[in-house]
Amino acid sequence: MGRVGVLLLNLGGPEQIEDVRPFLFNLFSDPEIIRLPFPWLQKPLAWLISSSRAKQSQDNYQQIGGGSPLRRITEEQAQALQASLRHKGHDANVYIGMRYWYPFTEEAVARIKRDSIEQLVILPLYPQFSISTSGSSFRLLERLWLEDPGLQRISYTLIPTWYSRPGYVRAMAELIARELDRLPDPDATHVFFSAHGVPSSYVEEAGDPYQKEIEHCTQLIMKALNRPNDYTLAYQSRVGPMEWLQPYTEDAIATLADQGVKDLVVVPISFVSEHIETLQEIDIEYREIAEEAGIEGFHRVPALNTHGGFIDDMADMVVEALKAPRCLFSDVVQPEKVKLYPQERSAWGLTPFAEVWNGRLAMVGFLALLLELVSGQGPLHFVGLL
Numbered sequence: 376m377g378r379v380g381v382l383l384l385n386l387g388g389p390e391q392i393e394d395v396r397p398f399l400f401n402l403f404s405d406p407e408i409i410r411l412p413f414p415w416l417q418k419p420l421a422w423l424i425s426s427s428r429a430k431q432s433q434d435n436y437q438q439i440g441g442g443s444p445l446r447r448i449t450e451e452q453a454q455a456l457q458a459s460l461r462h463k464g465h466d467a468n469v470y471i472g473m474r475y476w477y478p479f480t481e482e483a484v485a486r487i488k489r490d491s492i493e494q495l496v497i498l499p500l501y502p503q504f505s506i507s508t509s510g511s512s513f514r515l516l517e518r519l520w521l522e523d524p525g526l527q528r529i530s531y532t533l534i535p536t537w538y539s540r541p542g543y544v545r546a547m548a549e550l551i552a553r554e555l556d557r558l559p560d561p562d563a564t565h566v567f568f569s570a571h572g573v574p575s576s577y578v579e580e581a582g583d584p585y586q587k588e589i590e591h592c593t594q595l596i597m598k599a600l601n602r603p604n605d606y607t608l609a610y611q612s613r614v615g616p617m618e619w620l621q622p623y624t625e626d627a628i629a630t631l632a633d634q635g636v637k638d639l640v641v642v643p644i645s646f647v648s649e650h651i652e653t654l655q656e657i658d659i660e661y662r663e664i665a666e667e668a669g670i671e672g673f674h675r676v677p678a679l680n681t682h683g684g685f686i687d688d689m690a691d692m693v694v695e696a697l698k699a700p701r702c703l704f705s706d707v708v709q710p711e712k713v714k715l716y717p718q719e720r721s722a723w724g725l726t727p728f729a730e731v732w733n734g735r736l737a738m739v740g741f742l743a744l745l746l747e748l749v750s751g752q753g754p755l756h757f758v759g760l761l
């Protein structure tokens with residue numbers, strides 16, 4: 376076996392308050408996050424949305440100490456994984472490639488090349504696949520591979536989804552059980568899974584398997600937990616005015632409170648590290664909503680971070696991937712399996728006449744957006760997007 380590398384993919388997060396705006400710009404520049412019919416509109420719109428969202432987002436990051444803990448935790452996970460692989464007899468370098476902040480995926484790929492890695496396992500730190508997360512990182516990597524013959528010499532394999540691994544499911548169940556057992560009446564406590572949401576159109580129109588995987592994942596965890604607790608799955612962190620996966624976390628909390636539920640154990644399920652949506656959104660915002668609605672005990676299960684059983688299972692997953700048939704970009708991001716770019720369908724092409732008018736209308740729309748940003752008034756403010 377040649378030199379082995381593992382590339383951990385993650386989202387990245389602003390490390391200090393000044394990073395928030397450029398981080399948001401990178402995020403909204405991603406066509407997998409905002410899907411526009413006109414690629415040339417992507418950057419101007421990303422600039423508009425990041426500028427208007429920056430203040431609120433900065434306030435949120437301020438509440439958790441001024442920055443995201445994501446880089447630190449991902450580096451700890453990488454070190455722990457490298458040690459676990461070594462312990463199992465595999466000498467592998469573990470790299471981190473973030474999608475929207477440092478260390479960027481491009482930097483990781485440059486280091487992988489410099490270290491002459493010959494076999495590479497690409498492992499997203501998202502247990503469930505979504506077009507907007509793992510899919511976006513794969514799309515970027517696929518482009519880097521296409522552009523660079525040096526990378527094409529590396530024998531890579533992808534692990535697109537891994538939420539059903541027994542080690543991961545067991546570790547999640549263990550953390551939930553630990554939290555329940557701290558409470559006076561563990562069996563009467565409601566287990567509340569809160570997954571990061573995506574717009575419903577991703578699932579319904581673009582074929583994102585995310586919702587199905589999240590639902591199956593909660594079922595597997597409840598089976599492993601093997602307790603009589605009632606449970607709910609809801610989706611958090613909606614951005615913008617369009618419809619996202621439902622029920623929304625805030626609505627589901629209110630419904631349970633109305634039904635007389637008094638104790639909740641909240642389980643963040645779509646991400647394996649603490650981050651702003653656990654530390655600020657769940658621990659501060661949803662706690663407040665729950666307490667106002669009449670929930671007396673609001674508890675949260677910690678993220679896996681460097682949980683021993685979880686890291687050990689990740690190491691096994693890497694070893695198994697090195698032995699298994701390779702999984703290539705073309706196996707994951709083929710449009711017939713997951714339609715990544717609905718805007719690429721001919722519906723947008725229409726006729727040359729229509730394309731000219733599409734362009735003109737888009738220009739008018741963009742000028743209207745600029746005007747709204749400058750004046751502070753307009754339809755987007757009305758619906759709450761700006």
Ligand SMILES: C=CC1=C(C)c2cc3[nH]c(cc4nc(cc5[nH]c(cc1n2)c(C)c5CCC(=O)O)C(CCC(=O)O)=C4C)c(C)c3C=C
Pocket residue numbers: 386387388389402407408409428432443444445501505507508571572573574614645646649650651652
């Ligand atoms: C599986 C996890 C995630 C999915 C799916 C996801 C989709 C998604 N996210 C946005 C918009 C934002 N996400 C933001 C932060 C953020 N998102 C995730 C995970 C998923 N996103 C994480 C872990 C984080 C936090 C990183 C950190 O700093 O700790 C943000 C920025 C924060 C804020 O302003 O609220 C935005 C914006 C969309 C639009 C989307 C699907 C289309």
Ligand SMILES: [Fe+2]
Pocket residue numbers: 571612
């Ligand atoms: Fe997000």
Ligand SMILES: [Fe+2]
Pocket residue numbers: 612652656
């Ligand atoms: Fe949020």
